Each structure stands twice: as C-alpha cells, then as structure tokens.
Amino acid sequence: MSTNPPKKSPADDLICPISLELPWEPVMAEDGRVYERECIEEHIKKNHHNLTSPITREEMGTRLFPAIQHRNTIETLVESGVIDGDLADKWNEKVEQKKEMEKLLKKAEAGDGSAMYSAGIKYGSGLDGFKKDKKLAFQWHKKAHEVGDVRGNALMGWCYLHGTGVAKQHSLGLFYLIDAASQGSNFAAYDLGMAFDNGNYGFNVDKTESIRWLEKSLGNCPHMHLAVSGTNEARQKLDELKASAPASSATS
Template identity: 40%
Template sequence: MADNAPKRPGDAVDLNEEASPREKKMRASINDVVADLRCPITLQLPFDPVTAQDGKIYERGAILEWFRNKDGEATSPSTGKVIGTELLPAVQVRNTIESLIKSGAIEGEVAEAWQKKLKQETRVKELRAKADGGDGDAMYRLGVGYEFGRNGLAKDGAQARAWYERGTAARNARSMARMGERQVLGVDGPKNIALGIMNVTDAAHLGSDYGAFLLGKWMFYGRHGLPKDPARARFWLKKVVDGPFSLGRGPGDAARMLRELDSAGD
C-alpha cells in the first residue's frame, strides 16, 4: 500500500530516494549554503549577521559576548587567532536567509527558529511605535524585555531603566513600581531613596501589584528609611494575596509575611 501520509516540513531538505538527481543536487547545494551561513557560535542562522575580522559570519550578539568574555586580546571563535573587534553588518546575508526561508528552500527547525526571531522583531517594532506615541504600557513592556531578555532583546539593565523611567513619566503604574525599586536600590543608575519610595507608593495607589508588594515588604521589615509598620504592611500585603496578580514568588512571600504578622498578634 502506498504511503499517503503527509511529509513533515523537514522532509523537503532530505536527500531521499524519491528525489530526482537534479532535486538532490539542488538540495545538497541548499544544505551547503545553510552550513556556510550558520553562526559558528550559536550554530543557528544569524538574525543580525555581521562579518568579523576573520571573514566569518556571526550573530552580532553572540560574537560581542564572545569578545566581552575573552581575557586579553580578542580571538576568532573559528580559528583561535587574534583578530580585531570591528564588525561589519552583513545585510546581504540577512536578505539571502530571509529570501530562502520565505521561498521554502530552507525549512525545519532552523527555519522555525529564525522565523520566531522575525516575529519577535516585529513585536518589538510595534511596541516601540506605541511607546513613541505615548503608550505607557508599551514602555513598560520594553523595559521588561530588556530587564529579562524577552522578545529577542538582549538583557540590558540601563535600557530597562530608561524605558521604566519613560513609563513613569507617562504615569504607568507598573513602570513606576519598577523604576522606584531601581531608584531605592541604585540599580543600573543613581540611587534616590526618597524619590524611589514616592514612585513605588504612587504605583501601589494606582493599582500596581508589584508596588503593593514592595511597600508591604519594606514596611514589614522596616527598610529603606521606612519604619516597621505592621498595620500598613498588612494593608499592602493583603492586596497582593487577595488580588488577581501574577508576581512569581510575590504572593507566596506576601502570604508568609501575613502569617508572621498574624502569629505576632499585630
């Protein structure tokens, strides 16, 4: 009985017996191209390709991290020889990869990974456009992207703080909580405890779950110049526990502090 099952996307690049000699030759050529285009560090098709001084194509972020982590002179990941750190954008390589993927010449996991990055790039562009139009939530999401390395963005604390600062100026509650925490702790920029507490407080009053959590915690322990205040700590911590929030460990930590307040009889 003939096998009428549909072929998987990756089957198109296999040199199977059903392919004609011409098709096999074409597929072999495409596989050679894919092998040549893969970044030697990530082993993936580069989304932001650059040409290094060794003449090889790399993912920009990967080669920059390679250089940062090297002690002494920079070396080539491919040859091990000392090279300069100047990188040239490989625009034609990017265009070639995109064209081959869109045409279906390159398929399977390597293409899916590249297309995922393309969607992330599109998402970031949309967020930037909204942020430039004054959308505070978009500013917050860009800050989160840089803080945690999401949507294809590389982790960058300074960029995260800059976007949270813009969101704070736009009176976005979630941005205000993140920015206030950074000001209180002096993370990725100047410390300003008074202004930071003011921003966190405003964020909590505007409905930020993280702002409520920070205020409750700081008043529970008496930190950053705030007195230990069981009543106010309980007020803010209950908002975290009782609210429809998603804070990672936040609700659990808030619940623990509330139990301690209960056991102390406060």
C-alpha cells in the first residue's frame, strides 16, 4: 500500500536550517540558503579555517546578504495565520520582545538612569533579544553613572577593572567600585569582599575586610542588584570566614 508524502507547510522553506525556527534576522549565505544571522555567524566563526555550508557541506565564503523579502514573507504569513503553532508563537514572542527593547532604549535615551543600567545589563549578557555587545554595555553603564545611578557606577568600575568593553584602568575601576560600595551597592560590596578574600585588584589578603564587605553586601543595601547566585556565594563565603576566624576578629 502506497502512502502519501507528508503535506508541505508554507513554513518549511522559511525556517532557518540551523535553529529550525523562523529567522528574525534572515540572511542569505554564499551557499544560497537563508539562515538566522546569529546562527550562521556562529557557524562561520567556529569553522573559519575550513568553512563549508552547514547544509551542503561544500566550500562557501563568508559573505552574508540581508534577506529582506524572506522576513517580509514570514511576517505576512504569521500575521495572516497561514503559519501558526509553535513557530508562530515563538515569532510573536520575538515581536513582543522587540517592542520591549525599543521601549527600554527609548527611556534610556531620554535620560532614565534605571533604564540605562538595565540596557547595560542586557547588552552585557545578551538578554531579552539584545545582541551581546560588551562595548555598548559599558557605554550604558557609564551613562547611568553620569546621571547618578549607583548601580551603573558599580558596573562601570567592574568593567574598568576587568577591561570589559573598555580599556582596563585599574585605579579608575577601583575608585568607582569602592565609591559604589560605600553608597550601598550590594554588588560592589560583594565584589570587594571576594577581592579581599582572594587578594584580587592588588589588595593584600585581608579576611577581616572581606568579612566586613560581605556582611555589607548581605545587609540592607539601598541598591540591590547582586544576582541570587552572588548572594548565595557571599553567604557561603562569609560562613567559612567566620568559622575560621579567631573569635576576636570575627564581626557580628
């Protein structure tokens, strides 16, 4: 008994063959296939010494061309309901995500310090549809600092200390980090506490100072932006330090 081939969906020729999703930023590669830009750029980066098409396995170049008509077709088919289900749901999530990105950046560009700080976080980690860009992350943290946001102050200092998105400047980074910790940034206080424990940033190992700053990071700081993982690490390290410290040097 013969069986009919599976019915072809309008989405079959539109999905990225790497992500298997509808590409938000479709580009045509030199193999003639359309991919999500981020996916094919990652493929090119990983295989640049011996670059072949991820589909045909034949040699290909590195040039990518925006596939504007491809994106327009996807948009039309999703909006009209011709493409539905999980593919459409994920596409619509990206649409909403894009709206939230634009809203946040609009507030940041209008001078909102909290939005500036958030933009820096999202660019730094590649969150919520923001493309990871450490230079842009630093620039937004710097802008947040300039309008008085202590969290931006802390992250700008951290970037200077690590050379993340900006040339490393140890003394400048330490100045801003200490200033932010003194103003109640629990992230900055945590980072100083760990630095004193490990002898980082040019500090001598000083368990008493480490305990002091870690306690501050876990206290009632007015600027709470330390990740939960950092809070847990600070609590664990503080317990270890207090357990090993002489009774006279341990702080309450």
